[in-house]
Structures are given as C-alpha cells and as structure tokens.
Amino acid sequence: MKKSSKIAGIAMATLMTVSNSPVIAEETTGCAACSETSSNNGETTSVAGDRSLARQKLIDALKSMKNQPEQIEFHSAMCYKMAFPPATIDYTCPACGENTVHQYNSMAGAMVRRISTVRRALPNLPVKITLDETALCSKCSKTERAELVFTTECGKCGTSFSWKTSEGNDLDKLGWLFLEYPVKSIDDGPGRGPLKNPDKVRAMVEFVSGCTFCPKCIEELQLNYEK
Amino acid sequence: MKRLYPDVTVPKTAVLELTSACNHRCVFCSTPWDADSPDTGKFSCNNELSTGEWKKCIDFMIGKGVHGFAFTGGEPFLRQDLFELIDYVKGKTACHPEFGADGRVCGHKEKPLELTIITNGRLVTSEHAARLKNKVDAVVVSLPGLKTYSELTGGGNAAEALRTITLLAQQKVPVVVSICVTSRNLPELFENISAGFLAGADQLLLNRFLPGGRGTIHQELCLSAEQVKKMLRIADEVCTTANRYGTVGTELPLCLCNEKYNMLTVGTQCAGGVEFFAVAPDGSVRPCNHSPVNLGNYQDLEIAIASEYWQIFKTREYLPTMCNSCQHMLKCDGGCREAAHIAGGALNSPDPVFN
Numbered sequence: 001m002k003k004s005s006k007i008a009g010i011a012m013a014t015l016m017t018v019s020n021s022p023v024i025a026e027e028t029t030g031c032a033a034c035s036e037t038s039s040n041n042g043e044t045t046s047v048a049g050d051r052s053l054a055r056q057k058l059i060d061a062l063k064s065m066k067n068q069p070e071q072i073e074f075h076s077a078m079c080y081k082m083a084f085p086p087a088t089i090d091y092t093c094p095a096c097g098e099n100t101v102h103q104y105n106s107m108a109g110a111m112v113r114r115i116s117t118v119r120r121a122l123p124n125l126p127v128k129i130t131l132d133e134t135a136l137c138s139k140c141s142k143t144e145r146a147e148l149v150f151t152t153e154c155g156k157c158g159t160s161f162s163w164k165t166s167e168g169n170d171l172d173k174l175g176w177l178f179l180e181y182p183v184k185s186i187d188d189g190p191g192r193g194p195l196k197n198p199d200k201v202r203a204m205v206e207f208v209s210g211c212t213f214c215p216k217c218i219e220e221l222q223l224n225y226e227k
Numbered sequence: 228m229k230r231l232y233p234d235v236t237v238p239k240t241a242v243l244e245l246t247s248a249c250n251h252r253c254v255f256c257s258t259p260w261d262a263d264s265p266d267t268g269k270f271s272c273n274n275e276l277s278t279g280e281w282k283k284c285i286d287f288m289i290g291k292g293v294h295g296f297a298f299t300g301g302e303p304f305l306r307q308d309l310f311e312l313i314d315y316v317k318g319k320t321a322c323h324p325e326f327g328a329d330g331r332v333c334g335h336k337e338k339p340l341e342l343t344i345i346t347n348g349r350l351v352t353s354e355h356a357a358r359l360k361n362k363v364d365a366v367v368v369s370l371p372g373l374k375t376y377s378e379l380t381g382g383g384n385a386a387e388a389l390r391t392i393t394l395l396a397q398q399k400v401p402v403v404v405s406i407c408v409t410s411r412n413l414p415e416l417f418e419n420i421s422a423g424f425l426a427g428a429d430q431l432l433l434n435r436f437l438p439g440g441r442g443t444i445h446q447e448l449c450l451s452a453e454q455v456k457k458m459l460r461i462a463d464e465v466c467t468t469a470n471r472y473g474t475v476g477t478e479l480p481l482c483l484c485n486e487k488y489n490m491l492t493v494g495t496q497c498a499g500g501v502e503f504f505a506v507a508p509d510g511s512v513r514p515c516n517h518s519p520v521n522l523g524n525y526q527d528l529e530i531a532i533a534s535e536y537w538q539i540f541k542t543r544e545y546l547p548t549m550c551n552s553c554q555h556m557l558k559c560d561g562g563c564r565e566a567a568h569i570a571g572g573a574l575n576s577p578d579p580v581f582n
Contacts, residue, residue, distance in 0.1 A: 010425045092233075117556065121557055
C-alpha cells in the first residue's frame with residue numbers, strides 16, 4: 001500500500017471515529033483543542049479519554065506526512081487580502097483620473113495598497129493633516145521617487161509644515177499616529193504583548209510629535225527627547 | 228487631495244458563479260441570488276448565461292485586465308460545459324505589464340490566466356480529477372464538518388468530499404480543503420482539518436460563518452469573538468503539526484487575531500471590489516460574493532464600479548464608528564463589511580462577531 005493511500009485511509013478512519021463519538025458534535029463548552037472538556041451529560045471522563053487517544057493518533061498521522069509544505073498560489077479565491085498577491089496594482093489619480101500601473105511589491109505598490117486607509121484615517125486625527133499623493137500618478141508626478149507628502153497644521157500654533165513618507169518603515173510608522181489617547185499601553189505586534197523597548201517608545205514619541213507639532217512648538221512643549 | 232475622479236480600475240480576479248444549481252442546501256450558504264435568500268428577487272438566476280455567453284463574459288473580463296478566474300456556483304460540476312469553459316480559460320492569456328528599473332512600465336508580456344475551481348466535491352469522479360491535472364491552479368473542496376457535514380450541507384456525507392480530495396491529490400492537482408466554521412462544527416474542527424490534510428489536501432482555507440443568502444436566517448451559527456480566537460488556535464495547531472499552510476478567508480477584525488500564528492495567514496482587510504469581484508449566474512456583477520446588491524450586467528462593468536456602492540469598497544469608507552479611534556485602523560477594516568451590512572443594515576455596521 002502506498003503511503004499516500006495509507007494516510008488517506010486514516011482520514012476516513014478519523015471520519016468514522018468522529019461519527020461514532022457522542023461528544024464531538026454535541027459539546028458546547030470546553031476546549032476543542034485538548035481533552036479538557038466538560039460535557040453536560042456525565043460521560044466526560046471516559047469519552048474524553050477515548051478522544052484524547054484518537055487525537056494522539058491523529059497528531060502522529062499528521063506528523064508522518066511528507067515534511068515539505070506546498071504553498072499554493074491561488075489568489076482567485078475570495079474575501080481576504082490575498083496571501084499570494086498579484087504582480088501589479090492599479091492606481092487611479094483622484095485629481096486627474098489617470099490610471100498608473102505599479103508593481104505590487106514595490107514601494108509605490110505598498111503605498112497604493114495603503115492609500116485608501118490612510119485617506120480615511122486622517123480626518124479622525126485631532127490635528128489637521130492633508131495628503132498629497134501626486135507622486136503615485138504617472139501624469140501628475142514631479143518626482144521619480146514614490147513618496148506621500150503630508151501637510152500638518154501644527155496642533156499648538158497652527159503653522160503649516162510638511163513631512164514625507166518614502167520608505168516601507170515610514171508606512172508602518174503612520175499607524176503610530178492613531179494610538180488611543182491618552183496612551184495607556186502600546187501593543188508591540190502579534191503575539192508580543194505590550195511595548196517595553198525604550199528605544200521604540202522614543203522613536204514613537206519623536207515620530208508622532210514630528211507629525212503633529214512644528215519644530216518650534218516641539219521645543220516649547222519639551223517633546224524633544226534630546227533635551 | 229480632493230477626489231474628482233472615481234477609481235474605476237477593474238479588480239484582477241473575477242469570481243464567476245457559473246450556475247445557481249446545487250446538490251447541497253448548506254445552511255451557511257451566502258449566495259444572495261439563491262431561491263432561499265431574502266435577496267433572491269434582485270436577481271434573475273433562472274436566466275443563467277449559456278456556454279457561449281460565459282465565453283463572451285470571459286473574453287470581456289480579459290479585455291478589462293482580469294488576470295485570474297474562480298469558477299464556483301452553486302456547484303460548478305453541475306454544468307455540463309464546465310470542462311469546455313476550463314479549456315477556454317486555459318487557452319487564453321492575460322496581458323501583464325513589465326517594469327523597468329525605475330518602476331515604470333516598459334513593456335508587456337502574455338501570461339497564462341489563473342484558474343481556481345470551488346466545489347463541494349461530491350460530483351468529482353476519477354476521470355474529472357485526471358482531466359483537471361495541469362489545468363487549474365487549485366481546486367478548493369468544501370468540507371464543512373465530519374459528523375456535522377450532512378446537517379450543515381443538507382445532503383451527502385464527508386466521506387465523498389474526502390474521497391475527492393484524495394482523487395485530486397493522487398493526480399497531483401493542487402487541492403485546498405475549505406471549511407466554513409460555524410458554532411455547530413467548531414467542536415470537531417481539529418478532526419475536520421486533520422481529515423482534510425490526511426486525505427491529501429495541500430492547504431487549508433478557513434472561513435467563518437457570515438450571515439447572507441440562506442444563512443441570513445441562521446445567525447445562530449455565527450461565532451462569538453472567543454470562538455473565533457479558538458478557531459484560529461485550533462487551525463494553527465493542526466497546520467503546524469501537519470506542516471501545512473492555512474489561510475483564513477473572510478477578513479477578521481485585527482483585535483481578534485493579534486496573536487502570532489506559525490502556519491496560518493489571517494486577513495484583516497477586505498479585498499471585495501478592490502482585488503476581486505463576483506459575476507452571478509445571470510451575468511450581473513457585485514463587488515463581493517457576499518454582496519446582496521445587483522449592480523447591473525457585466526457589460527456595464529465600469530458603470531457598476533463607478534457606482535456609489537462599489538466606490539465605498541474602493542475608498543474603504545466603511546469603517547464602523549466603534550473603530551474610529553482604533554490604533555489598528557490602517558491595517559484593519561473592522562471585519563467583513565458585507566456581513567456587517569446584512570446583519571446591521573449598513574456597510575459601516577459592526578461585524579456580526581461583535582453582536
């Protein structure tokens with residue numbers, strides 16, 4: 001018997017086991033990922049024990065499959081931001097209507113992917129910030145460099161000043177503008193819990209203050225870390 | 228910058244719902260044109276496109292810059308001309324731009340179109356599996372439960388879907404096991420995913436139940452926030468054990484999936500109307516397969532995309548008020564917007580997981 005046929009046989013056996021289990025499709029409480037299940041019918045201990053054995057057999061079978069995972073490039077399925085993106089992304093200039101094609105994984109492509117969320121987020125800030133995205137349009141652009149230019153009305157004195165994002169890191173930093181204020185805790189990313197790294201906290205403070213206050217007011221408000 | 232022009236670029240993937248016929252009556256089915264759906268009257272799916280009309284539609288889409296198709300339904304294997312349409316797509320190419328060092332387009336190249344088939348698998352024979360070899364990029368086989376399979380699908384049993392997965396794997400057709408997770412089949416999710424992998428699936432596509440279509444009246448199947456987290460933990464555990472990749476369809480609010488997953492990719496932004504769109508059996512278009520709106524015939528695609536409804540997807544101006552002060556708002560759309568629309572009455576309603 002070929003190994004693949006044997007493994008497929010285990011799939012069928014799994015189906016049979018599950019179909020004969022009085023618990024699996026009826027339980028409403030407890031963890032489906034472990035045997036710590038509390039059923040309401042009093043059969044918990046023995047059934048959970050049987051299930052635990054069946055689960056271990058499944059785990060052994062899964063581990064015995066070929067080791068190299070197949071990563072299928074199917075972005076024709078639905079709903080989600082695709083795990084495997086297309087090669088290009090289109091950008092329609094809101095000012096002139098020109099369509100510009102960018103490489104999906106280029107810096108400009110990353111900006112196009114984020115631009116609609118940046119546009120919708122800016123009005124929610126307590127400081128007025130406007131966005132100039134002409135660099136993404138092949139017709140309107142005056143620069144070869146992909147960049148987003150922001151103009152802020154200083155949160156203290158109202159003076160206008162501009163700043164740019166032109167690197168991948170800058171795009172990620174934009175998210176720092178949208179922390180809930182007053183800041184009580186900052187999430188350090190998936191699975192990492194609250195941010196504790198002082199260098200990163202400092203970078204955040206510098207970035208956020210640099211986007212919302214003019215240099216003069218940063219000094220006055222003593223937001224300058226150096227001092 | 229003030230917007231003077233709408234974004235009418237055509238998404239790169241078209242989901243063609245080839246037929247409204249289906250051998251299942253899944254309680255979670257979200258197709259709005261189904262006879263059991265409260266929105267069925269907005270569509271005329273008794274007038275399905277013929278073979279020639281689908282070919283015209285495919286040509287039209289390729290001409291508009293579509294690079295890939297998904298064939299679904301209903302059940303696509305109920306169409307007698309399915310392989311004729313598969314061959315038709317695979318006989319065509321898509322025009323892909325090439326880029327110079329400056330990032331500007333410097334030429335074009337013809338490349339094969341991508342094609343995915345989404346099926347419940349029950350009608351797939353060994354002959355079909357052999358014919359699919361080297362023709363499709365993936366076949367997505369639905370396996371929504373093991374013991375709960377019949378209850379959720381209204382017919383058949385999981386063994387038939389598992390057999391199809393094995394048949395396809397034996398022919399080396401890339402096969403993805405797709406599971407719509409509901410409050411009913413969540414307790415057997417570990418076994419469900421395991422069975423799919425052991426039958427030969429290369430990858431997992433996990434969807435959570437969302438109201439819509441026939442599922443509109445089965446909102447008790449919705450997962451709670453805790454159940455969503457549990458679903459993700461179980462899926463990642465099985466994928467990691469089997470060393471297989473998994474993807475979560477139907478985007479989730481980032482606040483529910485802010486853990487680290489080894490083999491599971493979790494989407495938090497809606498691709499509807501931006502990266503894909505759907506064509507119903509009658510040829511009408513919608514920004515998303517969940518959309519309960521009919522925006523007119525595919526031949527007026529740009530008019531549909533320019534519509535106020537589709538532009539909400541393009542501009543992503545659908546964030547719920549509850550998310551307006553969230554630090555994740557640049558990376559998250561607050562869950563599925565169409566499910567929110569169906570459950571809450573507006574595209575910017577909270578995702579049903581928060582109800």
